Amino acid sequence: MQHIISVLVENKPRVLARVASLFARRGYNIESLAVGPTQDPAISRITLVVNGNEDILEQITKQLYKLIEVIKVGDFTNTSYVDRELALIKVNAPATVRGEVAQIAEIFRARIVDIEEKSLTVEVTGTPDKIDALEQLLRKYGIIEMTRTGRIALARGSKSL
């Protein structure tokens, strides 16, 4: 089963490596991971999307809490949340198809952030499904490269982790 996990950690070296290792040692494949600052500069928030057994995840959570830099661990499974992902996609777009590609981008509310004789780069934000759908449509023209951030999530309503 897929889980979205948020981990609040102290913003210190080695913390990320330690958290990633805990999942790796249990053979849990991390589908995506994003880490960045929070409203408190001393605290970072790691969001992981992982696939695997519930019992093992419970054990990993217990082990995460044993790391002194870990402040809080939250699992969004069975809760109401907003999740988003960001992608940059560079696609073949010579003049003959540029209009078509730009139109697809517009439908997905993607923004063109770079343009060149033979290619253009779009920025798109949304749920992973939306990004997958845009990627599929752009494959026809040839994707030169793509980079995605991995998901981040917040609980709906005014509560915090």
Next chain:
Amino acid sequence: MQHIISVLVENKPRVLARVASLFARRGYNIESLAVGPTQDPAISRITLVVNGNEDILEQITKQLYKLIEVIKVGDFTNTSYVDRELALIKVNAPATVRGEVAQIAEIFRARIVDIEEKSLTVEVTGTPDKIDALEQLLRKYGIIEMTRTGRIALARGSKSL
């Protein structure tokens, strides 16, 4: 000095932990890290923002190439690139200030993705500077929680990593 590094890796367990450990062992603090799929499902792209000495970074790059799962390492320093980051920010917004908060969001082309009696959540994409500026403005109302993806980047033009 700040560096944005992209690492193309095979999409396998433990790779992320190994890459993060390489930086941690050298005392390099990772400011942000984002990992997600590329156009090839067998390959993931890790984007790191790190601060530190050039010589040590060169050594880390050499060590990264020794990991069999590492396909390519690129440093965006001194190149022309597009970089973007995504944030979700939940802010106090009772009815009395909701209009004000919504207006600020609009100026930053941020989208309101959740709303509740006392709060709202915005999604914003941009350069880190832009996200920092929005965060500063929203602090006045009280940020309940914030999560950021860390930066991703692609080279300008039609070349790929």
